[in-house]
Amino acid sequence: MQSLNPIMKTDYPDPDVIRVGNAYYMVSTTMYxxxxxxxxxxxDLVNWEIVNYVFDKLEDSSAENLEREESIYGHGMWAPTLRFHNGIYYIAFSSVDIKKTYFFTTDDIEKGKWEKHYMDGFFHDLSLLFDDDGRVYVTYGNGDIWITELEPDLSAIKEGGLSKIIINDTDDVYLRYEGSHIYKIDGYYYIFLIHWPKSAGMRTQVVYRASDLNGEFERRDLVIDDIGNPGRxxxxxxxxxxxxxxxxxxxFQDCGAVGRVPVIVPLTFKDGFPYVSDDLKIPSEKNIKKFLEKQNLAKDHKYDKLYTSDDFKYDVTMTSHPDLKMQWQWNHLPCDSGWKIKHEGGLEIKNTKIATNLVHARNMLTQRMMMPKCSATVTIDVSGIKDGDVAGICAMQGCYGLVGVRNQSFQKELVVMVRKKEEVDRFDKRIDYMPGNVVFSRIINTDVVKLKICADFTGGKDTAYFYYDAGDGMIDTGVSHKLHFGLDHFTGCRFGLFNFATKQPGGKAVFNDFEYEAED
Incomplete structure (x- = not known):
C-alpha cells in the first residue's frame, strides 16, 4: 500500500488549485x-483526472517545432495561475523562451475553448488577484517580489497604478523567494512563497500577510518538512x-527522476496566519486521511487515470489526426505531415527531418511516468524505416534511455541507446547534437517487434530496464540505466514513442497496442 503523500505520484509541478462548487481544478507547469x-x-482532493487543455500551441516558433537544431527544452510554459472571477476562468503565465506573459479566458473550464491574449514582458511565477474594489494585480519575481496593477481587462499594466517591491529576500539562501501565490482572505492579503535558506537545508514554504498592499508585510514560516525524503x-x-x-x-516535492510531485497539506488559520503545525511539519498520514474523509464531494464518481493504455484505434472517418486520449502529449509541437492514425488502427510516425539523436526526434508522443514503479509495452512495425532510422520507445529526459530498432546499412538491429548524467550540461548544448551511446545491439530478422521499458523510482533508485520480443518471447537486454532529473529539460521522466532519421527523411514506423501499467 502506497503512502498518501506525495499525492499524485507523477510530475505536476508548481500547482495552483481553485474550487468552483463541488469541483476542484488544478493547473501546473507543462513546459515544452x-x-x-x-x-x-x-x-475529493486525492484523485485527479485531465479534463481539458488550455492551448494547442503558443507561438508556433521554429524552436517549438524542433526545427533544425532548435528546441525549448527547459523552457516554455512555467507556473500558471488559475482564478475564477465573475463567471470567467482565468489562466496566466509567462513563457521563459518567448518572454511574453499570456492570459487565457473561458466560461467553461472543462469543455470550452480558451481565448488568448498577451503582454510583452516576463513576470516570473506570477499570481493573479481580483480585489474586492474591482482592481486587478499580479505578484511575481525572484528574490524581490513585486506587485503590479493591471488594467481590468488584463490588457496592459495600468498607467499610474500600483507597482512596487513588497517583499525582499534578505536571508542567506540557495534559492531566493519565488513561486508567489496571492489571496485576499477576511480583509488580509496573503502571499505564499518558496525559498531555500541555507540554515534549513531544504526548500521551505513561507507566507506573508498585510492588511494594505501599501503597508508592511509580516512573515511566518509555514512548512519546513521533507516528509522522509532527506533534503527535498x-x-x-x-x-x-x-x-x-x-x-x-x-x-510539490522534488522526487528525483520521476519529477516534481504534488503534496497535500491541510492547514488552518491561527492568530490570523495560515498554520500547519507548531513544528512546521506536515500532519501525519492518519490525520490527513481523517481530514479528507469529509471532503469527498462526489463519492460515486469514477476517475480516469493520469496514465492510459492505447490500441490507437480511433475514428478517422473525418481526419487522420483525431484528438488522442487526454493523457498523451507531444514533445514539442507535432508536425501533422509526420504522423497519423491509420484506418486499420495504429499510430504512424513518419520522419520529416534529420536528427542526430533522440532529443531532436519530431513527433515523439509521451506520457508521464508514475512512481514508485511503472512499465510500458508497445508493438512496433518497422518495415517502413529507412537506412539510419531508429524507432522505438524511450525513457525521455536529458539522460535518456531507449530500446528500439535501428536500420543499419539496411540491416535491422535491436538496440539500447543511453545518455549518461555526466554527458548532460544545462548550458553546454553541444551534447544535444551527438549520437546516443549504443550499449546493447542484436541483429533481428523480423519487422514486428514488441518493446518494453520498466522504471523503478523506489527509494531513489531511478532506474530504467529494457526488454524486447522479436518472436522468441520477452527478453531482458540486461541493461539498467540510471535516470536523472536535470535542469537541462527540467521535467520528470516520460515514456515516449519515437522515430528519428539520421540520414534521410521519409521513413515510417507504426505503433500498436501500447500497454501502460503502474503500481498502485
Missing part, C-alpha cells in the same frame, strides 16, 4: 509539451478552501 497547460479535476523540502503551490470552510495547500 503540447497540448499545454492541462486542466485537472477532482472532487515540500514547497511552492497554492491553497484552496473546502465547502465546509477548511483549507488545504497543494505544494
Amino acid at each position: 509539451f503540447f497540448p499545454g497547460c492541462a486542466i485537472l479535476r477532482s472532487y 523540502g515540500v514547497a511552492q503551490g497554492g491553497i484552496v478552501d473546502t465547502p465546509d470552510g477548511k483549507w488545504v495547500a497543494y505544494l
Whole structure:
C-alpha cells in the first residue's frame, strides 16, 4: 500500500488549485509539451483526472517545432495561475523562451475553448488577484517580489497604478523567494512563497500577510518538512478552501527522476496566519486521511487515470489526426505531415527531418511516468524505416534511455541507446547534437517487434530496464540505466514513442497496442 503523500505520484509541478462548487481544478507547469497547460479535476482532493487543455500551441516558433537544431527544452510554459472571477476562468503565465506573459479566458473550464491574449514582458511565477474594489494585480519575481496593477481587462499594466517591491529576500539562501501565490482572505492579503535558506537545508514554504498592499508585510514560516525524503523540502503551490470552510495547500516535492510531485497539506488559520503545525511539519498520514474523509464531494464518481493504455484505434472517418486520449502529449509541437492514425488502427510516425539523436526526434508522443514503479509495452512495425532510422520507445529526459530498432546499412538491429548524467550540461548544448551511446545491439530478422521499458523510482533508485520480443518471447537486454532529473529539460521522466532519421527523411514506423501499467 502506497503512502498518501506525495499525492499524485507523477510530475505536476508548481500547482495552483481553485474550487468552483463541488469541483476542484488544478493547473501546473507543462513546459515544452503540447497540448499545454492541462486542466485537472477532482472532487475529493486525492484523485485527479485531465479534463481539458488550455492551448494547442503558443507561438508556433521554429524552436517549438524542433526545427533544425532548435528546441525549448527547459523552457516554455512555467507556473500558471488559475482564478475564477465573475463567471470567467482565468489562466496566466509567462513563457521563459518567448518572454511574453499570456492570459487565457473561458466560461467553461472543462469543455470550452480558451481565448488568448498577451503582454510583452516576463513576470516570473506570477499570481493573479481580483480585489474586492474591482482592481486587478499580479505578484511575481525572484528574490524581490513585486506587485503590479493591471488594467481590468488584463490588457496592459495600468498607467499610474500600483507597482512596487513588497517583499525582499534578505536571508542567506540557495534559492531566493519565488513561486508567489496571492489571496485576499477576511480583509488580509496573503502571499505564499518558496525559498531555500541555507540554515534549513531544504526548500521551505513561507507566507506573508498585510492588511494594505501599501503597508508592511509580516512573515511566518509555514512548512519546513521533507516528509522522509532527506533534503527535498515540500514547497511552492497554492491553497484552496473546502465547502465546509477548511483549507488545504497543494505544494510539490522534488522526487528525483520521476519529477516534481504534488503534496497535500491541510492547514488552518491561527492568530490570523495560515498554520500547519507548531513544528512546521506536515500532519501525519492518519490525520490527513481523517481530514479528507469529509471532503469527498462526489463519492460515486469514477476517475480516469493520469496514465492510459492505447490500441490507437480511433475514428478517422473525418481526419487522420483525431484528438488522442487526454493523457498523451507531444514533445514539442507535432508536425501533422509526420504522423497519423491509420484506418486499420495504429499510430504512424513518419520522419520529416534529420536528427542526430533522440532529443531532436519530431513527433515523439509521451506520457508521464508514475512512481514508485511503472512499465510500458508497445508493438512496433518497422518495415517502413529507412537506412539510419531508429524507432522505438524511450525513457525521455536529458539522460535518456531507449530500446528500439535501428536500420543499419539496411540491416535491422535491436538496440539500447543511453545518455549518461555526466554527458548532460544545462548550458553546454553541444551534447544535444551527438549520437546516443549504443550499449546493447542484436541483429533481428523480423519487422514486428514488441518493446518494453520498466522504471523503478523506489527509494531513489531511478532506474530504467529494457526488454524486447522479436518472436522468441520477452527478453531482458540486461541493461539498467540510471535516470536523472536535470535542469537541462527540467521535467520528470516520460515514456515516449519515437522515430528519428539520421540520414534521410521519409521513413515510417507504426505503433500498436501500447500497454501502460503502474503500481498502485
